[in-house]
Amino acid sequence: MNPEPVSPINIRPARRDDVPAIVAMLADDHLGKARERIEDPLPASYYTAFDAMARTPQLQMMVAEDENSRVLGCLQLAVLPGLSSQGASRAIIEDVRVASDCRGRGIGEQLVRWAIGEALAQRCKLVELFTHQSRKDAQRFYQRLGFQPSHVGMTMRFG
Amino acid sequence: MNPEPVSPINIRPARRDDVPAIVAMLADDHLGKARERIEDPLPASYYTAFDAMARTPQLQMMVAEDENSRVLGCLQLAVLPGLSSQGASRAIIEDVRVASDCRGRGIGEQLVRWAIGEALAQRCKLVELFTHQSRKDAQRFYQRLGFQPSHVGMTMRFG
Numbered sequence: 001m002n003p004e005p006v007s008p009i010n011i012r013p014a015r016r017d018d019v020p021a022i023v024a025m026l027a028d029d030h031l032g033k034a035r036e037r038i039e040d041p042l043p044a045s046y047y048t049a050f051d052a053m054a055r056t057p058q059l060q061m062m063v064a065e066d067e068n069s070r071v072l073g074c075l076q077l078a079v080l081p082g083l084s085s086q087g088a089s090r091a092i093i094e095d096v097r098v099a100s101d102c103r104g105r106g107i108g109e110q111l112v113r114w115a116i117g118e119a120l121a122q123r124c125k126l127v128e129l130f131t132h133q134s135r136k137d138a139q140r141f142y143q144r145l146g147f148q149p150s151h152v153g154m155t156m157r158f159g
Numbered sequence: 160m161n162p163e164p165v166s167p168i169n170i171r172p173a174r175r176d177d178v179p180a181i182v183a184m185l186a187d188d189h190l191g192k193a194r195e196r197i198e199d200p201l202p203a204s205y206y207t208a209f210d211a212m213a214r215t216p217q218l219q220m221m222v223a224e225d226e227n228s229r230v231l232g233c234l235q236l237a238v239l240p241g242l243s244s245q246g247a248s249r250a251i252i253e254d255v256r257v258a259s260d261c262r263g264r265g266i267g268e269q270l271v272r273w274a275i276g277e278a279l280a281q282r283c284k285l286v287e288l289f290t291h292q293s294r295k296d297a298q299r300f301y302q303r304l305g306f307q308p309s310h311v312g313m314t315m316r317f318g
Contacts, residue, residue, distance in 0.1 A: 019242070026243050035244045049246030056217060059239060080218060080237055083178070084185050084254050085194045087208030092251065095243050116315065125317050130287060130310040142313045151289040153310025154301045156275065158284050 006106035007066060011114050014061040014074065019050050021071040022063065025097035031132060032097075062114065064098075064107050072099040075111040079122045091119035093129040112145055130155075165265035166225065170273050173220040173233065178209050180230040181222065184256035190291060191256075221273065223257075223266050231258040234270040238281045250278035252288040271304055289314075 014022060023046055027036035037043050053059050058080055064073035078092040093115050098108045119127045130153040131138040139149060173181060182205055186195035196202050212218050217239055223232035237251045252274050257267045278286045289312040290297040298308060 022242055032243065037245055043245055045246035046242055047246075049240045049242055049248075052240035052248075053242070056240060058215060058217060061242070076241060078237070078239055081208045081211035081215060082235060082253060083181055083205055083208055083212070083220070084191065086196055086202055087204035087206075089208075089211075090253075094241060094249075120317060127315040127317075128289060129313050130289075131313060132310055133308075139311055139313070145315075147313040147315045149292075149311045150314045151291055151312025152298055152308050153312035154288050154290060154298070154306040155309045156286040156304075156306045158279060158286075 006110075007072075007102070009064040009066055009073070009107055009110055011062055011064050011111060014050075014063045016047065016050055016054075018063050018071050018074075019046050022061075022074045022097075025071075025074055025099055026095065028100050029097065031134075060118070062111065064111055072102040073097065073107045073111050075115055077115045077118060079119065079124060085125050088125035089122060090126040090128060091115065091122070091124040093127065096129075108141065109145065112142070116145070165269075166231075166261070168223040168225055168232070168266055168269055170221055170223050170270060173209075173222045175206065175209055175213075177222050177230050177233075178205050181220075181233045181256075184230075184233055184258055185254065187259050188256070190293075219277070221270065223270055231261040232256065232266040232270050234274055236274045236277060238278065238283060244284050247284035248281060249285040249287060250274065250281070250283040252286065255288075267300065268304065271301070275304070 020042055023036055023042055024038065026032045027038050053061055058078055060077045062075050063071045065071050075096045076094045079089055081089050096108060096111060116127060131142065179201055182195055182201060183197065185191045186197050212220055217237055219236045221234050222230045224230050234255045235253045238248055240248050255267060255270060275286060
């Protein structure tokens with residue numbers, strides 16, 4: 001395997017004015033495109049959700065930006081207390097996305113490594129994430145970073 | 160399939176004095192027994208975690224009790240805002256347990272159906288949960304309740 005070229009990025013908390021760039025990445029995906037609504041302006045529900053996330057201290061929505069302040073990746077991290085494993089907190093990573101023209105440059109890896117470091121800093125004993133069964137590349141990617149495909153991720157969708 | 164006898168239970172938020180019963184159920188399991196510490200008194204970390212959970216409005220730790228107020232099941236539900244699916248909240252079910260001498264009586268089903276109803280009431284579009292690959296019975300149970308084994312649940316454990 002050739003080492004991938006790694007883009008220098010800055011990882012920072014998402015701001016409200018990042019929402020259109022984040023939603024564009026969520027929609028730019030074979031599963032996401034049917035679930036999102038890209039309009040100008042965006043449906044207000046995205047901003048309502050962003051504001052709810054910003055009020056939730058257990059959640060961090062992060063973006064990766066390049067030297068031109070273009071947002072080219074995102075990730076959501078939740079750190080939740082729980083009783084199991086002697087009262088350990090667990091971290092849950094969701095909504096990892098990289099702009100389609102920026103993939104293969106180590107951006108997702110830097111985002112996920114940030115999340116692992118943050119989970120450790122918050123004394124989590126466990127980091128969890130779901131990848132769709134069809135995302136075989138993603139499963140290899142996460143295994144390379146040290147995740148195990150230990151669980152079945154079961155889902156129920158409404159409406 | 161014969162219908163299972165269904166035990167009448169009451170589902171209510173967990174109290175601090177339920178922690179020993181909950182931890183006993185977490186430990187009474189082939190995966191949990193290596194991760195928990197059953198001592199009298201319990202390690203303080205369990206109570207610290209319970210207090211953190213009680214301060215987190217996005218989390219609900221529920222117990223099932225019988226008519227004698229014995230706690231014989233538990234479940235943790237998190238409802239988290241997120242941007243994907245047009246800013247939909249998602250529900251995450253964790254730590255579903257039923258006392259080993261009370262299984263097969265519909266208690267887990269009542270707990271999980273409570274969580275599904277709560278997720279709907281909080282306008283979630285998605286309910287997610289992880290089951291260990293080895294828990295084939297659990298996977299059949301959740302499929303019977305309407306969950307799909309759509310994802311791989313990837314985990315990383317520390318220490």
